[in-house]
Amino acid sequence: MVCEMGLALESTNDKGRFYMSAVKGIWKGYERYDFTVNGREALVVSPKEAAPGNPWVWRAEFFDAFSQVDMALLEQGWHLAYCNVSDMYGSPEAIELMHPFHLHVCSTFGLAEKPSIFGFSRGGLYAVNYALKYPESVSSLYLDAPVLDLRSWPGGNGKADQYKKEWEECLQTYRLTEEQFAQFRESPLDRVAELAALQIPVILVVGDADEDVPFLDNGHPFAERFAANGGEIEVIVKPGVAHHPHSLDDPTPVAEFIQRVFYSESETESIGAEWDIMSANAAKRIVFLGDSITDDGTYISYLDAFFRQHFAEQPYTFINLGVSSETASGLSEPDHPFPRPCIHERLERALSESRPDWTVICYGMNDGIYYPFSEERFAAYRDGMDRLIEAVRATGSKVIVMTPPPFDAPSLSGATLLPEGEEKYSYLTPFTRYDDVLERYAEWVLGLEAAVDAVIAIREPLLHYIAERKKLQFRLPLRRRHSSRCRRPLGHCTGAP
Amino acid sequence: MFQQKVEQGADAWPIYPLVYERHRLLSAAWKEHVGHTNENKAEALPLDVAIQQSELLERQIQELLQSYP
Numbered sequence: 001m002v003c004e005m006g007l008a009l010e011s012t013n014d015k016g017r018f019y020m021s022a023v024k025g026i027w028k029g030y031e032r033y034d035f036t037v038n039g040r041e042a043l044v045v046s047p048k049e050a051a052p053g054n055p056w057v058w059r060a061e062f063f064d065a066f067s068q069v070d071m072a073l074l075e076q077g078w079h080l081a082y083c084n085v086s087d088m089y090g091s092p093e094a095i096e097l098m099h100p101f102h103l104h105v106c107s108t109f110g111l112a113e114k115p116s117i118f119g120f121s122r123g124g125l126y127a128v129n130y131a132l133k134y135p136e137s138v139s140s141l142y143l144d145a146p147v148l149d150l151r152s153w154p155g156g157n158g159k160a161d162q163y164k165k166e167w168e169e170c171l172q173t174y175r176l177t178e179e180q181f182a183q184f185r186e187s188p189l190d191r192v193a194e195l196a197a198l199q200i201p202v203i204l205v206v207g208d209a210d211e212d213v214p215f216l217d218n219g220h221p222f223a224e225r226f227a228a229n230g231g232e233i234e235v236i237v238k239p240g241v242a243h244h245p246h247s248l249d250d251p252t253p254v255a256e257f258i259q260r261v262f263y264s265e266s267e268t269e270s271i272g273a274e275w276d277i278m279s280a281n282a283a284k285r286i287v288f289l290g291d292s293i294t295d296d297g298t299y300i301s302y303l304d305a306f307f308r309q310h311f312a313e314q315p316y317t318f319i320n321l322g323v324s325s326e327t328a329s330g331l332s333e334p335d336h337p338f339p340r341p342c343i344h345e346r347l348e349r350a351l352s353e354s355r356p357d358w359t360v361i362c363y364g365m366n367d368g369i370y371y372p373f374s375e376e377r378f379a380a381y382r383d384g385m386d387r388l389i390e391a392v393r394a395t396g397s398k399v400i401v402m403t404p405p406p407f408d409a410p411s412l413s414g415a416t417l418l419p420e421g422e423e424k425y426s427y428l429t430p431f432t433r434y435d436d437v438l439e440r441y442a443e444w445v446l447g448l449e450a451a452v453d454a455v456i457a458i459r460e461p462l463l464h465y466i467a468e469r470k471k472l473q474f475r476l477p478l479r480r481r482h483s484s485r486c487r488r489p490l491g492h493c494t495g496a497p
Numbered sequence: 498m499f500q501q502k503v504e505q506g507a508d509a510w511p512i513y514p515l516v517y518e519r520h521r522l523l524s525a526a527w528k529e530h531v532g533h534t535n536e537n538k539a540e541a542l543p544l545d546v547a548i549q550q551s552e553l554l555e556r557q558i559q560e561l562l563q564s565y566p
Binding site: 301302320323324341346 | 510512513516517520521523524527528530531532533534535536537558562
């Protein structure tokens with residue numbers, strides 16, 4: 001499986017030195033690094049190109065078994081990682097062995113702080129117990145036919161028989177006698193309420209004919225209690241399926257759940273991190289520049305209300321200077337009822353009057369003027385944004401740039417979508433694939449990190465949000481989703497002039 | 498946490514209607530105070546008047562914040 005090449009990389013930095021002690025190989029066409037952490041065998045598989053934020057999957061047990069979701073995410077830029085702590089049944093000792101591995105791969109491979117932990121079968125013990133011990137270090141849990149009660153497995157105190165060898169091993173690793181175990185209340189099932197309070201979303205995949213780790217003794221009570229205690233959980237039950245095969249033929253629902261959680265958190269943390277910086281600097285005036293998405297004011301009001309409730313001790317002022325139809329590029333489509341306003345026409349006065357400590361910038365939706373992509377229009381957008389950032393920075397203000405939100409053509413009402421090749425387009429007759437243009441603009445904005453104080457990637461979370469809202473997929477009784485009430489946290493996020 | 502709160506229903510937060518009202522009052526005033534070339538002008542109070550009026554809303558928001566945990 002692993003082609004041991006024993007490559008020694010030439011880099012002299014810390015990462016390079018680490019790689020020199022690892023064995024680099026190729027696994028299913030991807031680079032794989034095998035190494036040890038505190039004497040435990042470990043590995044990381046790298047994607048061809050890492051997804052934004054360097055997300056990763058941590059297989060708590062059984063690496064490469066029923067790996068449909070792992071592979072789907074790997075293909076989409078997620079790293080895979082595994083550390084061998086087998087036969088320890090998620091005991092406190094095992095959890096303490098897992099943590100140095102976690103820290104090690106984050107620092108060495110630059111991975112995100114919060115992985116999605118996969119708990120297959122007895123791996124469920126490790127996944128849940130790790131989340132309970134290090135909740136700040138876990139994005140989501142994917143539990144698949146998981147063991148969640150040691151009494152059930154390997155104990156055999158339910159619908160399954162006892163697994164004698166594993167039971168003895170389990171008692172030994174927990175350092176308990178049979179008598180002491182009767183009083184043991186530290187299985188994941190005993191701590192569901194505690195886990196739910198940590199707000200780590202969980203997706204559970206189970207077969208309802210599992211006789212080895214019975215659903216009714218493990219996943220079912222776990223999901224019921226977790227949901228009852230306010231936890232976010234999705235449950236996918238496979239009718240008539242036993243312990244094996246794990247996972248799903250089509251891993252999409254699980255992969256999408258994990259991605260949605262990760263990217264939702266990234267956005268939140270980005271805002272939270274910036275707020276920490278702002279607090280430290282006693283910043284008080286936060287000015288928003290943008291088009292109708294900003295002018296609408298909904299997302300700024302949400303921020304305002306949120307900070308009043310959760311950061312009441314910090315004084316601040318949000319100033320919304322968004323103007324509908326505005327651009328950073330100065331472009332305007334011929335059929336627009338009046339030449340589009342451009343931020344540069346009012347920028348000097350806007351900055352001198354509002355005197356921002358922080359300036360949040362969000363342009364792009366109107367800058368492609370609803371035409372297909374062109375290098376000329378793209379250059380005008382980049383130039384307008386570069387000049388805007390430079391002017392704001394010259395005032396001493398910090399700069400936060402948001403990617404343009406997506407353009408959701410199917411949701412438009414009153415507009416006629418036009419195919420490629422038309423002579424003219426406008427916000428009332430936009431190019432049907434105008435979102436392709438915004439995708440390129442957003443990609444460029446993401447690359448501005450070195451030029452600004454923060455970049456907030458709102459495109460991907462909104463795409464996920466829109467996709468979720470459109471889904472009409474089956475829902476199981478325990479599946480709990482966010483409310484489907486229509487809200488527009490980013491105003492005209494589906495596209496408007 | 499922010500996104501979760503929003504998805505749980507930001508517009509149902511007790512203070513939200515007042516925060517939004519205050520926001521609209523001030524943002525319209527700020528926009529017209531700075532000036533712009535969109536032909537559609539917002540109905541706006543002069544900025545100093547809007548700031549004065551916003552103080553009443555601010556007091557109501559603070560009272561509401563004190564009234565629930």
